[in-house]
Amino acid sequence: RWPSLLKYYSHSDGVSWLEEYKARHNAGLEAQRIVASFSKRFFSEHVPCDGFSDIETLGCPSHFFEDELMCILNMEGRKGLTWKYYAKKILYFLRQQNILKNLKEYLQRPTDRQSFLEGAVLIDQYCNPLSDICLKSVQAQVDDITDKVRKVLRTKNPRHPSLASKAGEVLIPEVELQRQVLDAMNCVLYEQLKYKGNELDYYNSLNSYIHQVLIRRTGIPISLSVLYLTIARQLGVKLEPVNFPSHFLLRWCQGKEGSTDIFDYTYIDAFGKGKQLTVKECEYLIGHHVTEEFYGVVTSKEVLQRMVGNLLNLGKRESTDQSYQLLRDSLDLYLAMYPDNVQHLMLQARLYFHLGIWPEKVLDILQHIQALDPSQHGAVGYLVQHTLEHIERRKEELGPEVKHRSDEKHKEVCFSIGLIMKHKRYGYNCVIYGWDPACMMGHEWIRNMNVHSLPHGPHQPFYNVLVEDGSCRYAAQENLEYNSEPREIPHPDIGRYFSEFTGVHYLANTELEIRYPEDLELTRATVQKIYSSGKE
Numbered sequence: 001r002w003p004s005l006l007k008y009y010s011h012s013d014g015v016s017w018l019e020e021y022k023a024r025h026n027a028g029l030e031a032q033r034i035v036a037s038f039s040k041r042f043f044s045e046h047v048p049c050d051g052f053s054d055i056e057t058l059g060c061p062s063h064f065f066e067d068e069l070m071c072i073l074n075m076e077g078r079k080g081l082t083w084k085y086y087a088k089k090i091l092y093f094l095r096q097q098n099i100l101k102n103l104k105e106y107l108q109r110p111t112d113r114q115s116f117l118e119g120a121v122l123i124d125q126y127c128n129p130l131s132d133i134c135l136k137s138v139q140a141q142v143d144d145i146t147d148k149v150r151k152v153l154r155t156k157n158p159r160h161p162s163l164a165s166k167a168g169e170v171l172i173p174e175v176e177l178q179r180q181v182l183d184a185m186n187c188v189l190y191e192q193l194k195y196k197g198n199e200l201d202y203y204n205s206l207n208s209y210i211h212q213v214l215i216r217r218t219g220i221p222i223s224l225s226v227l228y229l230t231i232a233r234q235l236g237v238k239l240e241p242v243n244f245p246s247h248f249l250l251r252w253c254q255g256k257e258g259s260t261d262i263f264d265y266t267y268i269d270a271f272g273k274g275k276q277l278t279v280k281e282c283e284y285l286i287g288h289h290v291t292e293e294f295y296g297v298v299t300s301k302e303v304l305q306r307m308v309g310n311l312l313n314l315g316k317r318e319s320t321d322q323s324y325q326l327l328r329d330s331l332d333l334y335l336a337m338y339p340d341n342v343q344h345l346m347l348q349a350r351l352y353f354h355l356g357i358w359p360e361k362v363l364d365i366l367q368h369i370q371a372l373d374p375s376q377h378g379a380v381g382y383l384v385q386h387t388l389e390h391i392e393r394r395k396e397e398l399g400p401e402v403k404h405r406s407d408e409k410h411k412e413v414c415f416s417i418g419l420i421m422k423h424k425r426y427g428y429n430c431v432i433y434g435w436d437p438a439c440m441m442g443h444e445w446i447r448n449m450n451v452h453s454l455p456h457g458p459h460q461p462f463y464n465v466l467v468e469d470g471s472c473r474y475a476a477q478e479n480l481e482y483n484s485e486p487r488e489i490p491h492p493d494i495g496r497y498f499s500e501f502t503g504v505h506y507l508a509n510t511e512l513e514i515r516y517p518e519d520l521e522l523t524r525a526t527v528q529k530i531y532s533s534g535k536e
Contacts, residue, residue: 005063027058028071030058030059030065032068035090038086038090043512052093055090069091073088079499081494081495081500082496083495085495092130099125100126100332102122103122111301116303119300119304120210123304124209126333138211142231145188145231146231148193150162150235156183157180160180162235162236170236186274194217197219197224198218203317205311208310209223210223224271225241225250238253239252240253241298241303243302244282246286248271248306249268252267267279308330308337315329323492331348342372345365345368348365349365362387402515402516403435404517410437412437415480416432418519419505419523421480421483422482422483423479424480424481428468430468431489431506432463433497435461439458451476454478454479455478456477456478461477462475462477482526488501504531505527
């Protein structure tokens with residue numbers, strides 16, 4: 001584990017390595033204890049906001065605690081799925097809390113100390129907390145591109161001031177010398193490295209993450225503009241961000257510095273291979289006239305707001321992700337910057353309400369909205385009433401319902417927990433994690449799903465299944481069949497219900513087994529019968 005922990009030490013530190021080892025060992029035991037407790041505590045519900053309270057008051061170094069969580073996540077093989085599931089949730093929470101703290105510190109700095117690149121990295125880190133993304137490595141990649149630009153520049157003008165060792169600290173005043181820098185940048189970025197705007201897959205969230213832009217060499221106007229602007233400034237050319245509608249741009253001053261005349265600037269389209277545009281050409285780009293205010297420079301906070309706004313819109317569009325993780329993450333980021341924005345607070349409250357998670361937090365958000373804008377009392381009142389009902393229902397729950405196969409009412413149930421199945425009609429692969437002796441959905445769902453058109457209608461066993469596309473579905477028994485080629489189901493919630501994949505079926509974890517105590521033996525017998533007959 002040393003390579004991943006090396007960054008926490010300095011060569012000049014006088015370290016007692018025995019004490020460090022003891023601290024790491026104890027942090028490991030504490031992490032294992034907490035991870036093991038999560039399945040029992042939170043199997044029936046989403047981990048609540050206060051579920052992480054004992055983690056926030058850790059009595060051990062957080063980097064050692066995180067290191068143990070990484071060890072759990074990196075365990076080889078198909079075992080420990082439940083531990084991995086909760087270790088991932090805890091690590092996600094810890095890292096996001098730390099990144100939010102860094103973002104708030106960043107926003108409190110003077111604007112001249114708010115690097116656009118650092119802001120983009122913070123957004124990237126928050127949306128991808130389990131990825132190894134750090135400003136230092138992103139900056140190193142940008143520096144590498146900058147060095148390539150210098151090489152091209154040297155062949156054009158060996159005496160160019162950007163080639164000096166202190167270049168970037170002093171802005172180049174001459175427009176012609178600045179033009180040489182931009183020409184060299186376009187040569188390197190778009191001709192040598194083949195960067196381009198992602199027109200074919202524009203609405204992919206990867207286009208917004210700066211580390212992915214550097215890996216894939218493609219992005220959307222704002223992410224490519226941040227990269228372009230950063231390189232230009234390192235070479236002594238001051239470009240400024242322009243919050244142009246529908247297409248983010250940069251501007252380059254051709255007149256007196258600080259001019260308020262929009263015609264004193266050339267506008268640069270980093271998405272369009274660094275093309276330099278006039279005011280009229282900017283309007284052609286989006287197909288309509290805009291007022292002068294849209295050509296003005298914006299702050300780093302406003303750039304981040306637009307980046308997060310793009311992710312918010314993508315989060316609303318995503319239909320396959322039933323957890324709405326991108327929407328939740330981008331809402332967190334937006335409200336970290338604008339904590340009193342009523343529209344986004346209401347969206348967050350409605351989202352949590354829709355997902356049936358964190359009812360206590362929903363009430364806190366609604367109380368905040370009411371204090372900010374009393375005219376929202378109608379929508380707030382409706383959500384408060386239904387959230388309180390949700391909390392009351394949760395209190396009345398008597399504990400897990402246990403389903404015994406020996407019960408007469410369950411005699412028609414053919415399949416069992418953990419079996420890998422295939423849907424006869426839609427062809428998707430899935431794993432069973434629950435069943436009912438008959439359809440338990442309401443009349444509206446039954447009508448919408450056209451269940452009555454099935455030969456056995458709603459009066460047959462129905463199964464809760466995790467599908468390979470990440471969705472959860474409720475399938476009729478007559479529509480499912482054994483999968484002749486069982487394989488792992490790549491579903492984000494697989495570890496919530498199962499502890500291991502054997503190669504042909506899943507083993508229920510302790511909490512699921514409590515609810516279906518007789519299924520394990522039936523699953524093993526079924527697998528033995530199907531896959532040991534030579535079909536395998």
